[in-house]
Amino acid sequence: MNRSPDSLSPMLDFKVRISRPDIAPWIAGNTGIPGFTSRDSGRPGPHVAVLSLVHGNEIAGPIVLDRLLRAGLRPATGKLSFGFVNLDAFGQFDPRRPTASRFLDEDLNRVWDKAILDGPRHSRELDRAREIRPFIDTVDVLMDLHSMLWPSEPLILSGVPEKGKALARGIGTPSLVVADSGHVNGRRLIDYPRFSSAETPCAGCLVEAGQHWEETTVDTMLDSVAGLLRHLGLAGADSPLPPPPPAGVPRMATVTTAVTAMTSGFAFVQTYRGGDVIPRRNTLIAMDGGTEIRTPHDDCLLVMPALRPSRGHTAVRLARFEPG
Incomplete structure (x- = not known):
């Protein structure tokens, strides 16, 4: 069994300043996939998905999605989906040991290679990736919400494709956009060919909104989701989204x-x-x-x-x- 790199530092005293949300109302979903809920405007437009909990201890993301779902957020055009991904790891989150539930068997954000997804081996995370893959194959625009263990300025990871960079710049928050090709030890969800290939119009980005267990990270994620929906025309006049923050100076960097x-x-x-x-x-x-x-x-x-x-x-x- 692989071990979370976070779990290798139990002596570090990380403070959890936000509370684990109750996402029980959203576990069943309405898509046939546990944890996934879609709301359709009935009007033409893209299928946009905002995902959280790719890592089970990153609880700011599910706080954001839970708030928006409870507030009745619906898209003005197209279809909007909300996904709670690694439910099993999230179920083991303990604020006394907050780094221990990043994943159970392996990092779910390192398995998005077709050869791995189509291959013979199994793990709880890989099986979950296979379960949600048919849904992912319907998504036009993906936002993957994440937070960070170590202190860092918030940023958006766009991947290498120009379409990813354009999406990240259009979102606007965080204002720092970093283009990178990922990790040597596996492909992320935004590296899945549907979003990374130049042969498709679909795009994805990954928001790293701040440190894991801080209220400011929740605020940044809310601003990012709002920026995404405004950019794509899915935010209606009466949507329960926060107003746009003061415009930051956009910066683009390439790894x-x-x-x-x-x-x-x-x-x-x-x-x-x-x-x-x-x-x-x-x-x-x-x-x-x-x-x-x-x-x-x-x-x-x-x-x-x-x-x-x-x-x-x-x-x-x-x-x-x-x-x-």
Whole structure:
């Protein structure tokens, strides 16, 4: 059984400042897939899906979806779906051990490769991915809501395709958009060919809204969902969405290097925060055993540094800001 990288640091005292929501009214759903509810406007438009709980301990996302479902949010055009993905892991969430329920067998956001989905092996997360896959194959626009263990500026991960970048810029919140190709240890949901292939018009993005268990993260997610629905024309005049926040200065960055921890001794030379910018090329930022990790270019953006990464997992992504 694989282990969550978060669960490897039980000695760290992470505070849970939000409460686990009661999503019992939404477990049955209305799509034939547990945890998935769709609301159709009856008017032409895209099928937009907002998903939470791809990781079972990221409870800000289900708080947001629960609020919007209870408020009766319906799309003005097209169809809007809400998904609670890893229900089994969420069922084991314990605020006394909040890092332990990221997943049960394996990371559900690393299995979205057709060869894996069509392959012979099984796990609870992989079986759940197969269960929801037919639904995912009907989605035109996907927003995957996530939060972060370590301190970081909120951002949107767009993937590499231009359609993903355009979607992320249109959402507007968070204002930092990072284009990246994912992780060496598996494909994310936004990397699934329906959203990543240039041969389809469908697009997806992943919102990293802030630290896991903070109310500000919930607020950022609400603003992101509202931005998505306004951008796509699904937000009606009477929708229970928050008003647009003050416009931020949009910034676009592209990952140039994804650093994977190759040893169990990976350590940063200081406590970095996601969003930190290292001014000079060739600055030492970490040691991976005896290997130096240095910035590959000036003004290097640190994307989501994992301050205690497990061997084989992404430690940090290094990105370059795009002009303009």
